[in-house]
Amino acid sequence: MTSTIRNFQFQKLLKLTIVSILIGFLSAFLGLALKKLTEHYEEIFSQQATTNPIYYVLFPIFGLSVIYFLREYIFKKKENKGIKEIFESTNSKSHNLASSKISSHFVNGLLTVIFGGSTGIEVSTVVASATIGSVAHRKQNIFSEYKTEFICAGIAAGITALFSSPIAGILFALEVISRKITRSFLVSNLIAVTTAFVLIYILKEEPLFSVDITTWHLKSIPYFILLGILSGSISVYLTKCVLFFKGQFSKINVHYYKIIIGSCILSASLLIFPQLYGEGYHAIKQIIVNPNEIKLTLSLVMTFIGILILKPIVTSATLASGGDGGVFAPSLFIGAFLGLLLALLLNTFLGANVIPLNFIIIGMAAVLSASIHAPFTAIFLVCGLTNNYTLFLPILVVCLISKYTAKMIYPFTVYTYSPSLVK
Structure with a gap:
């Protein structure tokens, strides 16, 4: 037996x-x-x-x-x-x-x-x-x-x-x-x-982003904390955008009207900011090539702010009008541009002398962590994307801060939200 x-x-x-x-x-x-x-x-x-x-x-x-x-x-x-x-x-x-x-x-x-x-x-x-x-x-x-x-x-x-x-x-x-x-x-x-x-x-698959990260500084920890708080906040904006657009588009009975409205929003945004096209990984690759040489100007600040405001909107319009996808790539995209913008502002106005590339990578992980409430997934995913674990500790700290910041502001993600939960 x-x-x-x-x-x-x-x-x-x-x-x-x-x-x-x-x-x-x-x-x-x-x-x-x-x-x-x-x-x-x-x-x-x-x-x-x-x-x-x-x-x-x-x-x-x-x-x-x-x-x-x-x-x-x-x-x-x-x-x-x-x-x-x-x-x-x-x-x-x-x-x-x-x-x-x-x-x-x-x-x-x-x-x-x-x-x-x-x-x-x-x-x-x-x-x-x-x-x-x-x-x-x-x-x-x-x-x-x-x-x-x-x-x-x-x-x-x-x-x-x-x-x-x-x-x-x-x-x-x-x-x-x-x-x-x-x-x-x-x-x-x-x-x-x-x-x-x-x-x-x-198949000898190469990492999506080729970066050379060698160090990070303890003096940057307060700025990392700030990045975590900002990442958590902007992730809530992304989540609420997706939920709002899906809610509004669900009221439209003729599906082709959804396609027309969504396409108009997307097309207008792409004409202003071509960086918003598709996944956005091509735009991330451009800013990680040599971010130390990027100089802060008023037009650059306005461009980055415009991208950060419009990305959640065009992502939401894409999904609400029938597109297939989610918030993974948009979160990485938003995090990269948020991290770079914060680093440039800190270096220009506070003389912080932080490393912009580090803020790009940490920002990617932080916004993803907050958007899906999965900090450990975000940590290893971004480290895998770059094939570099130098920033593991600051990424861990910032991902936890961003997740709990997001949860304090709004307890749901696009995956967990249900209208019955907020009644």
């Missing part, structure tokens, strides 16, 4: 391992494919728009229209709700993520960003990879109890592929989705992210 039980447990563990490897590989491959396609075509389309600004008007309305057509006639009118779809699935034994979510989020996420939608592919990847885990859990009755674990394994592998950080993948699945740790969670997620990391190692 004992040997039979042991044999059953061994077979179960073996199947769990094999399925976790498959989930890790498929989720990572999907994430990498979406990442590469998006980078390639976003660069092409954004260059065309830079050369001929009329495309800033044409691309958004075309992209959102195609997404609407696909949703209506190809994806069976199923609305993409983002990460809330995952919560609906993990909180219910009967509700599962439809397999069509893999293709719909992949295609719609790609189209949203390459045609100028001011968001990122991260949430599209997360939901698509979560669906891979959901499909795997349904294939054998033996895995019926591992629904959340397999969904999290897919998510963790997808995040690992996008940001080259297995720790960030597991932490995101734990902090945002599962919120509890079990032995089966550890086994499935560790195997999935290891598989994903092996794949990106074989």
Whole structure:
């Protein structure tokens, strides 16, 4: 009897391992494919728009229209709700993520960003990879109890592929989705992210941002604290913008009116600030090249303030009018520009002599931490993006400050907000 039980447990563990490897590989491959396609075509389309600004008007309305057509006639009118779809699935034994979510989020996420939608592919990847885990859990009755674990394994592998950080993948699945740790969670997620990391190692994936960070100074700690408070505050602005626009657009009965209004907001903003096009990673790469040589001028201050005010608005308009995405990339973008602006102001008016590059990197992590209430995910994700852990300690401090600042001002994120919670 004992040997039979042991044999059953061994077979179960073996199947769990094999399925976790498959989930890790498929989720990572999907994430990498979406990442590469998006980078390639976003660069092409954004260059065309830079050369001929009329495309800033044409691309958004075309992209959102195609997404609407696909949703209506190809994806069976199923609305993409983002990460809330995952919560609906993990909180219910009967509700599962439809397999069509893999293709719909992949295609719609790609189209949203390459045609100028001011968001990122991260949430599209997360939901698509979560669906891979959901499909795997349904294939054998033996895995019926591992629904959340397999969904999290897919998510963790997808995040690992996008940001080259297995720790960030597991932490995101734990902090945002599962919120509890079990032995089966550890086994499935560790195997999935290891598989994903092996794949990106074989493919020689480079960090998204190439930076050379060598030191930070204790005298900067008060300024880091200030950055954390500002990051928490602006993240609340981003969250409230998204919720406000979604609420207002939900009152519009004719969907194409949503597309027209959203496109007008997006096009007008892109004509003023082309940096807002797509994910915005291209703009971050420009400011991290040599931020020490950037001189503070009135026009630069006005540009940065305009970008910081408009980014949450255009992100919200993109999502509310039917675009696919979330707040990952916008948070990193806002944090980078906020950090640089603060560093330039401190150096110019207070003679603080802080290192602008450090503030850019810490700002990215801080705004992301506050936007999703997941500080440890933000820490390892940004360190993975830069492949540099020199700033680990100040990032840790600032991420915690920004998260709790945001929670004090407004207790919800775009993932956790529900109208019933505020009644």
